[in-house]
Structures are given as structure tokens and as C-alpha cells.
Amino acid sequence: MFELLGIPPQVLLGQLLLGLINGSFYAVLSLGLAVIFGLLNIINFAHGALYMAAAFVAWMLLNYLGIGYWPALILSPLIVGAFGMVLERTMLSRLYHLDHLYGLLLTFGLALVIQGLFRNYYGISGLPYQIPDVLSGGQNLGFMFLPNYRAWIVVASVLVCFGTWFIIEKTRLGAYLRAGTENPTLVGAFGVNVPLMVTLTYGFGVALAGFAGVLAAPIYSVNPNMGEQLIITVFAVVVIGGMGSIMGAILTGYLLGIVEGLTRVFYPEGSAVVIFVIMAIVLMIKPEGLFGRPA
């Protein structure tokens, strides 16, 4: 077998795959943040907590109601998304006339509450969630072993990201949404129910986080802390990409996952901080982000 800079290809490809999987989560989560930010102009700090909550909902559906992985993959994001819409209607909507930073503070408080509740009732040790039978096992590709479920994560995230991009950029509904991002008052004047659109958008963004949470449940143990570190990394991803474009958020997510995986091969000590270092460099060279529009 060939070797690259003394690194066996199995190691390199294995880390690349891990990076791609992390990138899948970064992409889906930063996409959700970007969708919400576009219309609401707030950063949803509770994104990580809701991602975690969806993983727990999937676990509860299985253990309390006997509902398996595939229905949970749809049901859990719907439940968490609906919960998100309740939060938006009852709390977030009261803050739109204020500085957007209050939205950040409110969702931070919500994240603390959600995380604290799960930590209180389920502890921090983590609960196991089985990989569905269809996706257990893996493929021997000759040069590396590819677990089926990990391949599924990448495929599913690409499908969801592409679907979201298609809805927003290519459909009439998406056109309303983009118009609402530009000028909500004018869109309202044309007879579109803007507050309803805002609520649904928040729910959709949260549901995306929920989808990522259910995807993550079988490979990471379901525990109350699973979202908190991830979301901060995703914030860095969002700063690097800039939230101006949907495709930008998606591409930056995958790209940074891969970069992180490669760093783990060549300089393992740096893998935890590489995304933040990239953020520093981007801030120096192109402060508005790779895909952002100058403020």
C-alpha cells in the first residue's frame, strides 16, 4: 500500500471519514442557525440544547413507546420543532423590537434550562441508542472499513442540506422567505403573514437541529452535554462562513469537518483548536466571512 508522508492510508481515510461526519453535523446545525438568523436576526443559542433534546426524544420514543429509529427520525424533529415554535411565540417574539443581543441572551437562558432539566432527570453518564438493523455492519472497501451507519449520516445530511437549499433558493415558498429576509414590512404589505412565517422558520431551523440530534443518537451516547461543545464550534463555523448564504453555511460546515479530520492525522494536538485558529485567520483577512456580505 502507498503511504503519504509516513501516514498509512487507512488512518488518513479513517480520519477523513470521521471529519466528514463531524462536518455533516456542522453543516446541518449551521444551516439551521443560518435559516433562523436570516429571518429573525437572532442567533439561536438553544440550538445545541435542542439538538440534544431531539436525541433524547428519539430515545424516549424507543424506550417508552417502542417507536423505532426510522419513525423517530421524522417524529423527533417535528416534536422538537413544535416545541421551538412554542418558544418563539411565547418568548422570542416579544424581543423583536429590541437589540438582537437580547435574543441571544434569552436563548442562552433557555439552553441552560433545557440542559439542566435533562441533566437532572437522566444524569450525565449517557444512554445507549442502538443503530437500526438495516444500517448495522459495514462495507470492506479494500483500503478501509466503512461502517454503514456512518455512511448513512453523510448521505442523510447531504440530502437534508440539499433539500433545504432547494426549498429556499428554488421554490415560491423560499422566495417569500428570502423576500422576508430583505424586507419583512414590504412582504407583509403584500399580504404574506410574516409573523406566521417567522414562527414556522424558527420551527424549521430547530427541526434541522433535531434531525442532526437523532442522526447523532446511535453514534454518540445520548447525554445532556452532547450539544454544548458542539454548538460553540458551530458558532465558529458560522463566523467563518458568514451567514449571508445558505450554500455557504453548508459548504463551510463540511469543509471545516474535513480540515479538522486532517489536522487529527497530521497534528493531533491541534485538532481541538484548528477551527478557532481558522476563524482568527478569516477575521484578519476577510472579516465578513468566506461567503458573507460586507456589513
Added chain:
Amino acid sequence: MAMNDTTSNVEPVAQGAGMPTLHKIIFAVLLVFLIALPFFVYPVFAMKVMCFALFAAAFNLLLGFGGLLSFGHAAYFGSASYIAAHASKVWGLTPELSILCGAAAAAFLGFVIGSLAIRRQGIYFAMVTLAFAQMVYFIALQADFTGGEDGIQSVPRGDLFGLIPLAENMALYFFVLLVTFGGILALYRIVHSPFGEVLKAIRENEQRAISLGYDVNRYKLIVFTLSATMSGVAGATKSQVFQLATLTDVHWSMSGEVVLMTLLGGMGTVFGPLVGASLIVTMQNYLATFGAWVTIIQGVIFVIGVLMFREGIVGVISRWLKRPL
């Protein structure tokens, strides 16, 4: 862009008159109270409150008067705590020099991160500071001298100036009182200086400040560095009190706590952060046995504070009295 709706209804402090009499009285009463306090409550608890009061006041300099929401102030608090603990334990420095080392480290870090963060505004600014703080957290987790999950433990309480032993809680208490009270007075002075006035102008209307010829970014960087330095003094002092520096000090939840203290007490007020810090630390102390409930209650206070109580406790009192506090 500032979060100024809490402060705009309060009359500005009279110029050229020095400290208003009301503030003088409050500071004097506070000082007398703090001198008497260790004879009634456990001194270590009182010292913890004072450290966090300084931390919140330093944070408030940036948020309340500079209009900049940093979500990563644990980085300065925590790194100073680590450096001061290391200086005391490994280098064998005296407490005041250890605290100076910690503050210098926080100042340096604040300058570096601040110069990058001020390139973005508003929400992005908050996210950038949070992300860099997370980077500091990872470094604290992995670096050799920080002791990973254990932190730096059993830091010796040295002799002040090499002369006065601080091993006794009472002796240390008055040293901590001197440092934190001095720090809070220094912050008061900064806020009510010409520099502070320009800062408030930038908070109220950045474009106008630019058009008046102020180098806005320079002011932002200076206030960011000052705030980080004073947060560092607070963190370094805390490491001397508890004789340890741990990951808790650099964790994002610490950044959240200082935001909460400032919000609860009243951002943009002089005494709000002190009130907020006292309440939160006291609450943590009494509810410590309830575990995760502390997080939940803090979250609920956050939500209620943002939805209904944005002026904070001191902000409300200030409005009733029609005096800036």
C-alpha cells in the same frame, strides 16, 4: 447597536463635580459593611463574592458602558487564575506579584482576542469572543502546566510583599478587600473619565462618534483590554483565595454567569454588577446541594430577566430615585 434601552432614561452624571455625594455615601457604607462582614459570615464566602463582584464590574465596563457583549470573559478570568496559581506555586512569587502576573496575562489575551473580535459587530462579536474563549478552554485542558482535569491544586498562600503572611483567612480577607474594592473604584474612575464619556458616545451612536473624528476601534480595543485585565485581577485573586485554578474558571458557563450577574443587577449601572454578583454567588452557595437545579434556576432567571426585567435590580431602583446608580 448598544443595548442601551436600560440606561437612556437616566440622567448622566454631572460633569466636573467629581463623584456625586450619593455615590460617595454608598461606597462609604459598602466599605464599612465589608470591613464588618467577615466577623459575621464565613470569610472565604465573602471573598468569593468580592472576586465575582469585581469580575462582573469589569464585564459591565465592556457591556454596560462600551455596549459590547462579550460571551467569552471566562477566558480572561480563568487564564489569569491559572497563571497566578502557577506563579504562586511553581515560581514561588508573593501574592501581589502572582496577581499582577495573572492580570498581565489576561491583558495580553484581551488585547489579542479583542483586536480580532472588534472586526465584527453585534451578534458576531458575541460569537467570536465565545469561540476564542472555547479555544482558551481547550488549551487549558491540554497544556502541561494547567494540570488538565485536575487543575492546579494546593496553591500556597504566600506572604504579602514577602512580609505579611496571608495564610489566615482574616488576613487574606482584608487583602482581597483592598484589591477588589480598589479595582471597583478604578473601574468607576474609568467610566467617569473623558475616555468613559467617549465610550458611552460610541455605545449610543457609533456612526456619529466616527463622524466626530473618534477612532472608534481604538476605543473599543482599549476598553476590551481594560475589561479583560480587571477580569484577570478578579480571577487571579480568586485563585489565591481558593488555592486552586480549575477548568470551571475558563468554562463557557463562567462566561454566562458573569453576563447573568450583570443583567440581574442592572447593566450600565455602577452598583448593579455588585448586587448581581452577590445574589448569584449566594444562591449558588445555598443551592449547591441541589445539583443541576442551580443551572435550571440560573436559566430561568436569565429568561425572566431578558423578558421582563431588562433594567436589572439597580436599574429599577435608579429609575425610582431618578438618580444614576
